[in-house]
Amino acid sequence: MTNRNQFVTELENLKLELIQMGDLVIANLNDGFSSFFTLDLKLAEQTIKNDKIVNATEQKIEKTCLRIIMKEQPVASDLRLITAVLKMITDLERIGDHAADISKMLIFMEKTKQIYPISSFEPMAETCNMMIKNALQSFVNEDLVKANFVIQTDDIVDDLFEKIKRTVSEAIRKGEIDADYAIYAMMVAKYLERIADHAVNISEWVIYSVTGEHVNTPDL
């Protein structure tokens, strides 16, 4: 028998809201990648629009957290949970922004009427997708193993980023690639790399929520 049933319910609802925001961000991210790989301009436009919803969701959850702090004066694991949620929604919101940014880049790239296939984009996008999914799952299940796994996976994304950089600079030296296109491509690669970093941050906050320790992996 527990006390503070209202409080317990509030916390459960908060977790749900976070997951819903996560799902929203993932959906938007997938749309972003999809539009990128299928050159779907309409989808790209849609993705940019949807980011507004993500921002609104972040504000809503932020308000909920503040209200809980005022009302319930949480301590211990409750306090850590609320703190972690406040931080995680920031990272999720940034991921959402980057998804929109990638769509913007597609629109610019399309205008250059150039196609230079870079093979690493797809694995990179998939890895990011997986990292975010895992981070959120580790939150749901309080799974420290999964959270740590996400942190490790960041290395793969960093490697892929290096690869793309080498490919593009090689193509520039050889004169095989349009200058604007090259820049836009690098920016997309950077956005993907940042998305992975945010996924890492989310996992770090999951670890904090469970253990009380905040491990800070420096962003390379």
Add this chain to the structure above:
Amino acid sequence: MLGISMISLVGVLILVLIFGFVFSKGAAVISWDFLWGDYHETVYDTYYDEGLDDTVFSRPEDLDDTIWFSSVWGVGFTDSVDEAGNAIILIVYVHQNSPLSSLLDKNEEGNFIAISNGQIVNKVIFGDNIILYGSDGAKRAAFLFDQATIIKDMITVTSGGGIRGSIITTFLLVIMTLALAVPFGVFTAVYMHEFAPKKSKIVKLLRRLIEMLSGMPSIIFGLMGAAVFIPFTSAITSADGGNLFSGALTMTAIVLPLIIAATEEALSVVPDDFRQASLALGANKTQTTFKVVLRSSIPGILTGTLLAVGRIIGESAALIYAIGTAIKDKIILTERSTSLAVHIWSVMSQEVPNFEMASAISIIILLVVLILSLLVKLIAKKFVIDPSLR
């Protein structure tokens, strides 16, 4: 509802009747002489043969027309009536330089007696054997005195019927009893309540005893007084028979349970918080008990003391045995005397019971008791502020 109010009306009526009876009989008797005069009449037998100088005493301004003044002797007389209705000559004024303020005692060589205000002239034989009788009236008295230079024999009487002796006795009794009962009673209660081990059998026994004692009829205490305290005090003082000491000891025994109970009650009402706070400050048990607990109990102890005073004043049976019933004017601690209540008994047991005096004394006692109970109420109001109620 009607029945109840009828019954209570009858009760009130009875009380009113008692008061009415006492007041009607006694009110007339009360006067300053009554309160402060001797009970017993004193007869003075005096003479004066030293001759007079030429001093002429002037009649004081404030003497009214009913007073006959002798300027030769500086004395004023008035007509009055005694208890039996006979005409008497009452001395109402004697000048401080009057020869009458220092006459020689016929009964005792070398003793001087002062003729003073309030004395009655019974008979005077002047130098040329002219006699003034008590029934001759004030005018004649002043006339004869003006003509005389020698007094061969002057017989004056102080009117009696005063209760001064009994008032003083009652007062002394109260003081002496409280002096014994209060310290003993308070300290006993303090020991029983604060210092004795919680489950002490002795304390339980003591409490039972005190309960029993407070229920005992006071006449039994009187018997104890007669059987124990009178011989005891006779042995250790110069007393011979009943005396104020034996009376005080007897009253102490009666009043002790009262004071112990009142003190214990007052102590038990003191919140335990105070004791805890005091001990936590590093005070020892004695300091805590006296500086805090006892100090807080003073109103309750005072109330108990006042109740005890009321008891002492009202006690008759015990004192009849423990002191005696002889009404005195000069009070000596090692001799018999009467308290006010016993005085009532005494005058009522005469051949002719003196209802008027008894009623008058009753009024005095009622007044004193009234004042005491008002005092108790005042103390209760002013001092009993229970801090735990805040």
Add this chain to the structure above:
Amino acid sequence: MLNVFEIKSLNLYYHEKQALKNIDMIIHKHEVTAFIGPSGCGKSTLLRSFNRMNDLIDGCRMEGNIYYVGNDIYAKDFNVIDLRAIIGMVFQKANPFPMSIFDNVAYGPRCQGVKDKKILNNIVRQALEDSALYDEVKDRLREPAICLSGGQQQRLCIARAIAMSPEVLLMDEPTSALDPIATAKIEDLIAKLKEKYTIVIVTHNMQQAARISDKTAFFLLGELIEYNETEALFTHPKNPKTEDYITGRFG
């Protein structure tokens, strides 16, 4: 850091009922230590054993040791009166004596034999100032203490304890009967007082413990469950029982 209290294997019984089980802990100097726990957990009992106020309770029996700066306070012939003069106590319900404000504060020193009027005046003034009460009462020191409000009375009780220049202040739920403003005043006072004294406070208000204490000890059914820096205990407690209690899930 000097150990003010060392409690070793303390077991305490009221007749047959065991109130404290195997307590081991150390209280440090110039710290505020909070004892928290549900009703009946033994926190007040432990507090009262520091100044041997449990001696006053019938049938109270103890095993183990309590050392005050190295001295076994339950040793035979140990001077309890002196102990209580060095260790002050403030109770849950303010209990000023039915005397004037001045006499209340001067009570302790007077019991110790201080008679000089000048010295007493100084002691009383200093104690009232240190309890943040002087300005409010300086014109009515001779008035009865009863006339003060609840919060003021409690600060008077603190002044009364401080007048003895103790080393330690034991406070048993000192603000539980007070309104929020009076409570806040006393909490501020405690923050100041810890510069001079070592303070141990029993409280059933966890937010209060979190606000004012340096270390917190959590008790449950007579046992010491967890004892740690307050920040650590309230952000991530080590024992799940502690977590259950402070998050209010305890049932």
